[in-house]
Amino acid sequence: xxxxxxxxxxxxxxxxxxxxxxxxxxxxxxxxxxxxxxxxxxxxxxxxxxxxxxxxxxxxxxxxxxxxxxxxxxxxxxxxxxxxxxxxxxxxxxxxxxxxxxxxxxxxxxxxxxxxxxxxxxxxxxxxxxxxxxxxxxxxxxxxxxxxxxxxxxxxxxxxxxxxxxxxxxxxxxxxxxxxxxxxxxxxxxxxxxxxxxxxxxxxxxxxxxxxxxxxxxx
Amino acid sequence: xxxxxxxxxxxxxxxxxxxxxxxxxxxxxxxxxxxxxxxxxxxxxxxxxxxxxxxxxxxxxxxxxxxxxxxxxxxxxxxxxxxxxxxxxxxxxxxxxxxxxxxxxxxxxxxxxxxxxxxxxxxxxxxxxxxxxxxxxxxxxxxxxxxxxxxxxxxxxxxxxxxxxxxxxxxxxxxxxxxxxxxxxxxxxxxxxxxxxxxxxxxxxxxxxxxxxxxxxxxxxxxxxxxxxxxxxxxxxxxxxxxxxxxxxxxxxxxxxxxxxxxxxxxxxxxxxxxxxxxxxxxxxxxxxxxxxxxxxxxxxxxxxxxxxxxxxxxxxxxxxxxxxxxxxxxxxxxxxxxxxxxxxxxxxxxxxxxxxxxxxxxxxxxxxxxxxxxxxxxxxxxxxxxxxxxxxxxxxxxxxxxxxxxxxxxxxxxxxxxxxxxxxxxxxxxxxxxxxxxxxxxxxxxxxxxxxxxxxx
Numbered sequence: 312x313x314x315x316x317x318x319x320x321x322x323x324x325x326x327x328x329x330x331x332x333x334x335x336x337x338x339x340x341x342x343x344x345x346x347x348x349x350x351x352x353x354x355x356x357x358x359x360x361x362x363x364x365x366x367x368x369x370x371x372x373x374x375x376x377x378x379x380x381x382x383x384x385x386x387x388x389x390x391x392x393x394x395x396x397x398x399x400x401x402x403x404x405x406x407x408x409x410x411x412x413x414x415x416x417x418x419x420x421x422x423x424x425x426x427x428x429x430x431x432x433x434x435x436x437x438x439x440x441x442x443x444x445x446x447x448x449x450x451x452x453x454x455x456x457x458x459x460x461x462x463x464x465x466x467x468x469x470x471x472x473x474x475x476x477x478x479x480x481x482x483x484x485x486x487x488x489x490x491x492x493x494x495x496x497x498x499x500x501x502x503x504x505x506x507x508x509x510x511x512x513x514x515x516x517x518x519x520x521x522x523x524x525x526x527x528x529x530x
Numbered sequence: 531x532x533x534x535x536x537x538x539x540x541x542x543x544x545x546x547x548x549x550x551x552x553x554x555x556x557x558x559x560x561x562x563x564x565x566x567x568x569x570x571x572x573x574x575x576x577x578x579x580x581x582x583x584x585x586x587x588x589x590x591x592x593x594x595x596x597x598x599x600x601x602x603x604x605x606x607x608x609x610x611x612x613x614x615x616x617x618x619x620x621x622x623x624x625x626x627x628x629x630x631x632x633x634x635x636x637x638x639x640x641x642x643x644x645x646x647x648x649x650x651x652x653x654x655x656x657x658x659x660x661x662x663x664x665x666x667x668x669x670x671x672x673x674x675x676x677x678x679x680x681x682x683x684x685x686x687x688x689x690x691x692x693x694x695x696x697x698x699x700x701x702x703x704x705x706x707x708x709x710x711x712x713x714x715x716x717x718x719x720x721x722x723x724x725x726x727x728x729x730x731x732x733x734x735x736x737x738x739x740x741x742x743x744x745x746x747x748x749x750x751x752x753x754x755x756x757x758x759x760x761x762x763x764x765x766x767x768x769x770x771x772x773x774x775x776x777x778x779x780x781x782x783x784x785x786x787x788x789x790x791x792x793x794x795x796x797x798x799x800x801x802x803x804x805x806x807x808x809x810x811x812x813x814x815x816x817x818x819x820x821x822x823x824x825x826x827x828x829x830x831x832x833x834x835x836x837x838x839x840x841x842x843x844x845x846x847x848x849x850x851x852x853x854x855x856x857x858x859x860x861x862x863x864x865x866x867x868x869x870x871x872x873x874x875x876x877x878x879x880x881x882x883x884x885x886x887x888x889x890x891x892x893x894x895x896x897x898x899x900x901x902x903x904x905x906x907x908x909x910x911x912x913x914x915x916x917x918x919x920x921x922x923x924x925x926x927x928x929x930x931x932x933x934x935x936x937x938x939x940x941x942x943x944x945x946x947x948x949x950x951x952x953x954x955x956x957x958x959x960x961x962x963x964x965x966x967x968x969x970x971x972x973x974x975x976x977x978x979x980x981x982x983x984x985x986x987x988x
Binding site: 396399418440441443444447448451479482483484 | 831834842875877879880881882914916918920927929931973
């Protein structure tokens, strides 16, 4: 764990959930504030500038990505970890593309959540198995033999074989350490791969990603 | 996958009795009800059935009165119906009015009270009847003014039948109302089919009436002086409309409001019965099993998933039917079953989807076996399933972080699993690998090549 406790801000529209997270985080982190909607969240985060914002994907006043979008330009040092009970991939991907550094489901255990907060605070990326599955799904649609649209930027628009392998192992429930052992690489390299996937996810303008989201919404 | 479409956890099977709301559109029959329409005898023989006169729930065209009479006197329903219709025409509608009255007076099968009793206490219904009668009185006055005696003689049965129908509609129990609504569907369809058809229909009727009226005036009253009472009648009508119009409007609005309220009430009842079937049942189970945290977690998860698929995917609780036609559906089914039966959480991550064929069904069967095995023996509280559909092959990984075992010194029962999973996959040309170490959990990897035709479809 890091020497200083990360300062955490919780955004969720359910008071019960906020207090639950607060008690689960315990003394390993310092909870500096909480908010129940987009506007108060933006104001609160602006004021206390936490290290990590635990952000619910679904908020009544516009969703989690509104908070990220509003704060990212002014406060790039504030890191967002999306937290949601939602299974809808397009919502999760939207928050990640807005700039969140990771996504975990609300069923995560307290210890895992604390770990995830520390990792995000340290600048790492947190991929839950489910997010890894979403990303594989999103990038898979264009990589098959039936790919029609040539991508504008192949470097950004496709995952490398290694990145795909890493994501698959995350989706299978492996920890970074286990992945490193499995692929004979260092944990640092695993982290690099995951960060690069996140970057592609955020920066890629490929049609498939947008189309994938709409298709998922229609399905 | 061999489960029927309406899969429910085994503990829910005794639930049907508590179900509320939902109109009986499945034709549910009262168990104690005698089979009325089987009571048919040879022609000409009168055999009075014992027991009280009751309108049956089935085998009815309008209110079931004909069926009730037929059952009582032991005659064919169709004969009774024909007699009633002929009589209604011959008596100038009085038999039709009597029919409606009988409808109100004869209780429905399985009930003790008739509708008339309830109708007499229905104040708003009686107010509606008064409104209807006021309209009919106006029509009667007009009829006599135009010397249309035949219309005047129809008024009386019309008043009785109309009043009866209004009261029946308002006071019939829910199931009978549902039946009436189904019968009225084709008629109501005329007004709701489309605005255009409705307009054409109205215009046609208006033109016919207008033409008829002008023709009648033109032929009967050549002398212009005779039109004077007509102006008087027109004044009288406008006076009455000004007087009573707002009241009629309010009554009409009341009817609409009543209808909307009924629709809302039905929606509420539907949601209530769904919530009862799913959420309330689970909450009750959770309370009863409060001392078994694992079971509580599994129940809550299963319920959460069901509720979510209802709210976001519009899939009603308890139905998985179409899901199991695809690989993703099959994996979710494994998840549901294992969570419900073994009280272990199953995390599923799916990438892609494809329709099931025999090979993939075998793959799913092997995956189910691996998952159930992990739930039984690993001691882990969470099992992860990762399924990925690629153009050329489908892979499923089942992983737990439980006890694990040393593949070299496998106990007989686990070896059995390994063999059966491997054999199952090998028969279909797939691969299975099992990796495990004591203290590190177990992972079963299953891979099956896809059929070329299906791969090209995807």
